[in-house]
Amino acid sequence: MQVELTRVDQDFHFQATGASGVAINIDGSPDIGGHNAGARPMELLLMGLGGCSAIDIILILKKQRQQITSFDIKVNAEREKVGDASIFKSIQVHYILGGPLDADKVKRAIDLSLEKYCSVATILYKTATIDYTFEIVG
Template sequence: MKVQIERKNTEYLLEATGVSGNTVMIDHSGMETVRGVSPMELLLMGVGSCSAIDIIAILKKQRQDITSYKVEVTGERYELDDSKPFKSMHVIVLLEGDINPDKAQKAADLSFEKYCSVSKSFDKCVEITYEVKVN
């Protein structure tokens, strides 16, 4: 896997391009005008979207009818020398539709404990908790 990142102005605005050719704008969150997401926000987005893909795929195989899927991811950071890495993340999966809550919970368990490569990448350094709310 490989991505490319190119500076797009004279400040901190960056454009990241994946192998698919799709792009994401990244910027410094401390700027007066922010035109992209911060690198730390990207980490939260990565955890939320990776688990979303898993959960949706599992529920589709079980013929659950998802009419709305939203996810909220919050991260708690701490001071470490001159940086502020994540200490923990909490994910709230918000589902609507004709969905069995037990199946939704099992899908989330499988995602976070087995399939989601992004959250598994944080296993040894960031505590990730999650909850599922149906309808």
């Protein structure tokens, strides 16, 4: 896997592109001279966790013939200083799924994703605890 980053301005704004060809903007916070022109790198990690687990969950539930009519995810994290870095200490994921879904199947799909399939979760577990809640609406 390869990604490329190209600096867009004279500060911290970069455009990143992966093998898919889709561009993502990355920028630093205004506190350090960024311009809010993109996501922060640590935000991207949390987005990656949400996206990775969502893909797993959808694949698992589709195999079980569960119909998902909507799917939202909220990810919150707390960080702690370790040396000069600020790493994730705890992550809370809240899944909001819509449709005529079996709650036991949804829970099992989430467990399988976070404990077995999601590579991003596997990486983040090295420094953080990951807890989740879910709700089914509609």
